[in-house]
Amino acid sequence: MIVVTGAxxxxxxxxxxxxxxxxxxxxxxxxGAGIEGxxxxxxxxxxxxxxxxxxKGASAVFLLTSADYLGSGAAFGDLVDVVRAAGxxxxxxxxxQGVATGRHPGGFEEAVRNSGLExxxxxxxxxxxxxxxxxxxxxxxxxxxxxxxxVALPVVHPSDIADVAATTLRSTTHAGRTYVLTGPAAxxxxxxxxxxxxxxxxPVRFVELSREEAKAGMLQFMPEPIAETTLxxxxxxxxxxxxxxxxxxxxxxxxARPFADWAQQNAVAFK
Numbered sequence: 001m002i003v004v005t006g007a008x009x010x011x012x013x014x015x016x017x018x019x020x021x022x023x024x025x026x027x028x029x030x031x032g033a034g035i036e037g038x039x040x041x042x043x044x045x046x047x048x049x050x051x052x053x054x055x056k057g058a059s060a061v062f063l064l065t066s067a068d069y070l071g072s073g074a075a076f077g078d079l080v081d082v083v084r085a086a087g088x089x090x091x092x093x094x095x096x097q098g099v100a101t102g103r104h105p106g107g108f109e110e111a112v113r114n115s116g117l118e119x120x121x122x123x124x125x126x127x128x129x130x131x132x133x134x135x136x137x138x139x140x141x142x143x144x145x146x147x148x149x150x151v152a153l154p155v156v157h158p159s160d161i162a163d164v165a166a167t168t169l170r171s172t173t174h175a176g177r178t179y180v181l182t183g184p185a186a187x188x189x190x191x192x193x194x195x196x197x198x199x200x201x202x203p204v205r206f207v208e209l210s211r212e213e214a215k216a217g218m219l220q221f222m223p224e225p226i227a228e229t230t231l232x233x234x235x236x237x238x239x240x241x242x243x244x245x246x247x248x249x250x251x252x253x254x255x256a257r258p259f260a261d262w263a264q265q266n267a268v269a270f271k
Contacts, residue, residue, distance in 0.1 A: 001025045002169050003054050003088070005045060006064040007035060010129040011094060014162035015062065022170065029054050048082040055086035060169045063112075064094035076108035080115045090118040090175070092168050094161070097125045097180055101238050103229050109178075120168040124181040125241060126233070128155045128262040131192055138204055138270040144193045145207040147214035148235045152186035154244045157257040164251050179247040184256045186242055195260045199267040211235060 002019055006012040007028030016035055019026045027039050029051065034040025043050035045063075055061065061083055083091055093112045098104035100123050112119045134144035161181055168174040187195075190206045197204035209217075211231055218227040233241055248256040 001027055001058050003027045003029060003041075003058045003061040005029045005043070005051070005062060006094075007038075007040070008032065009064070010127060010158040011064065011161045011165065012062075014159045015165050018162055018166040019169070022166065024170065027054055027058070045079055048079040051079070052082050052086060055083060055088050058086065058088045060090040060092065061088050062092050062094065062165055062169060077111040080111045080117075084115055084117060088117070090120075090169070090172070091115070092120045092122065092165055094165065095121050095123050097123045097182075097241065098229065098233065099123060100178075100180060101240050103233060118172065118175045120174045120176075121178040122161065122164060122168070122181055123178060124156050124161050125183075125245075126153050126155045127158055127161075128183065128192075128259050129158050129266075130155070131196065131259075131263070132266075132269060134193065134196070135269045138193075138196060138200075142197075142202065143205045143207055144189075144196070145209050145213075146189040146193075147209045147211055147231065149190040149206060149208040150188050151235060151237065152188045152191075153234070153237055153242060154182035154184070154186045155192070155259055156181050156183045156248070157259075157262050160248050160252070160256050164248060167251055174251070179251060180245040181248050182243075182245045182256065184244060184258050186244070187259050192259055192263075195263045196267070196270055198260070199263040200270055204270075 002024050004012055004016050007016050008030045016026055016028050016038055027041055028034050029041045029043050031044050041054040091112060095109050096104050099109055109121055137143050164181060193204050193206045215227055
């Protein structure tokens with residue numbers, strides 16, 4: 001059995017679907033409702049004890065560190081202790097490229113590496129699905145607003161992250177490896193909005209926000225330190241953050257999906 005935490009999120013949902021399609025026995029874990037047709041366990045990772053019952057008999061577990069989790073101040077080592085105590089031999093951690101570039105603290109990666117478990121760490125860059133933030137204004141006024149309109153990052157399709165996670169959860173050959181996951185090319189917010197317009201078949205106007213305007217909006221759904229770090233990445237990315245990683249293609253033996261694919265697949269959200 002493979003346990004997937006964050007099972008209803010942008011990565012967790014396609015990961016569960018990929019594992020089920022491959023014939024794996026999957027237990028989906030989330031704070032709220034589950035996925036139809038898949039066994040579900042309700043847990044909040046900020047209280048690791050709520051995860052423990054889901055781990056009995058598991059061969060691997062997928063762990064993520066969401067913005068909510070990071071903002072909670074929870075001790076990630078406690079969560080790893082629960083996984084180890086349950087006898088789960090393998091863990092795949094969804095981390096962030098920001099750990100590798102020094103933007104985010106790396107204590108949770110260190111806890112996994114020092115756990116004595118068989119581990120694989122995934123470090124994705126910016127998600128293509130962050131573009132969902134534009135859905136309300138694109139659907140109503142065909143406009144999208146963002147800061148740093150001409151700064152390009154190789155945003156990654158969440159389904160590529162999920163496919164890499166599924167591959168590493170199902171095989172021991174990726175043990176001890178850290179993979180940086182990006183899209184196939186850097187793309188600016190302005191270009192992302194244009195790609196959504198192409199998917200819709202009509203133009204979408206891009207409006208550039210100041211850093212201050214963007215931060216005010218972000219503080220409505222994320223802690224201030226994470227908002228500041230996110231804005232730093234978006235506005236002044238390091239060369240590493242702007243570089244395309246080969247890891248998606250090397251693990252999956254196919255190219256990473258471009259942002260245009262994500263826009264086409266999710267066009268209905270912007271109509």
